Amino acid sequence: MLLGGLFLGACSKLLDRLNSQLNELFHIVLNPDTRLAIVAIEESLEMLTPLLLTLALHTYRRPIR
Secondary structure, three states: OHHHHHHHHHHHHHHHHHHHHHHHHHOOOOOHHHHHHHHHHHHHHHHHHHHHHHHHHHHHHOOOO
């Protein structure tokens, strides 16, 4: 779960920089609908990341029976 949280964090960071990097490096301009979809996915991933990390910490701290 911890790796899943870290992976989601990395994916959200990648999506966060995608629009500006495409424009700066390759001169590709995304249409507004595509930018909106990327922002929606990125924000959703950012909301899930702390939840997964908290769940991983809770699972790690639980005593083994």
